[in-house]
Amino acid sequence: MPGKQPNLFAFESVDALAPALRAYVIECQNAGLTRHGAFKVGISGGSLPQTLAQALLAPAQSDDDRVQFDKWEIFFCDERAVPLDHEDSNYGLLKKDLLDRIPAGAPQPTVHPIDTQYLDDAQELADQYEQLLVRSFASRDSVKLPIFDLLLLGTGPDGHTCSLFPGHPLLRETDAWVAPIEDSPKPPPRRITLTLPVVTHAVRLAFVATGAAKRDVLKRILEVGDGLPCALVNEATGDRCSWFTDNAAVEGVSFPRRSFL
Numbered sequence: 001m002p003g004k005q006p007n008l009f010a011f012e013s014v015d016a017l018a019p020a021l022r023a024y025v026i027e028c029q030n031a032g033l034t035r036h037g038a039f040k041v042g043i044s045g046g047s048l049p050q051t052l053a054q055a056l057l058a059p060a061q062s063d064d065d066r067v068q069f070d071k072w073e074i075f076f077c078d079e080r081a082v083p084l085d086h087e088d089s090n091y092g093l094l095k096k097d098l099l100d101r102i103p104a105g106a107p108q109p110t111v112h113p114i115d116t117q118y119l120d121d122a123q124e125l126a127d128q129y130e131q132l133l134v135r136s137f138a139s140r141d142s143v144k145l146p147i148f149d150l151l152l153l154g155t156g157p158d159g160h161t162c163s164l165f166p167g168h169p170l171l172r173e174t175d176a177w178v179a180p181i182e183d184s185p186k187p188p189p190r191r192i193t194l195t196l197p198v199v200t201h202a203v204r205l206a207f208v209a210t211g212a213a214k215r216d217v218l219k220r221i222l223e224v225g226d227g228l229p230c231a232l233v234n235e236a237t238g239d240r241c242s243w244f245t246d247n248a249a250v251e252g253v254s255f256p257r258r259s260f261l
């Protein structure tokens, strides 16, 4: 692991986790604004958007606690090759859980969904999303890899993150920023995903994993590693990576907790 281990923050409940996640995201937001006047964040699907919405839609407690959505550029860590209003769409999920609930008239984020005219061709869908990243990142950051200010990640019960699945050849991709996958073990099979080099190049990364159903996989990821995609992210990013969990998800998991200050 580079230098240090990831930070594991465990909270009594999701209600206790949400304000800490908010504080962490705002810190990343403010660092992005200082670096380049915008906050470039990649967001995952699954259970994440709901917890994120709980964190971000709460009223600000002070000026420093403001979510400046008008400075946000939202990208998707992975996306399923389905229409944006399909129940499997990660964009659709974020829209329902978060975007539609930002009060009308309040500053709105810029959101970058996939181009749905390429749904039948996963390679083209991925290439088009990569071009979108090139247009957004290349002029400011390294042209070798985009540098997200923050990636918000989930973990599946098999240890996948984004659409990077255990043992899949995509884990060895070193060239593309965004890759297609046609055989996702979790439906729907056709998707696109940020590749591992792009994920691990982000300034900060936060996994959010809650509930007892995540306990077994968190034990494997944090105690053993097992070459699982989430463990590969941990190993490559060290303390740039933080895990926000509830106690139920890490009960009996032997890994040092940090207190969130």
Ligand SMILES: O=C1O[C@H](COP(=O)(O)O)[C@@H](O)[C@H](O)[C@H]1O
Binding pocket: 044, 045, 046, 047, 048, 077, 078, 079, 090, 153, 154, 155, 156, 157, 160, 161, 162, 163, 186
């Ligand atoms: O398929 C996916 O699953 C992961 C994990 O989802 P969760 O519901 O177990 O939290 C998610 O992070 C990813 O974006 C999604 O496409």
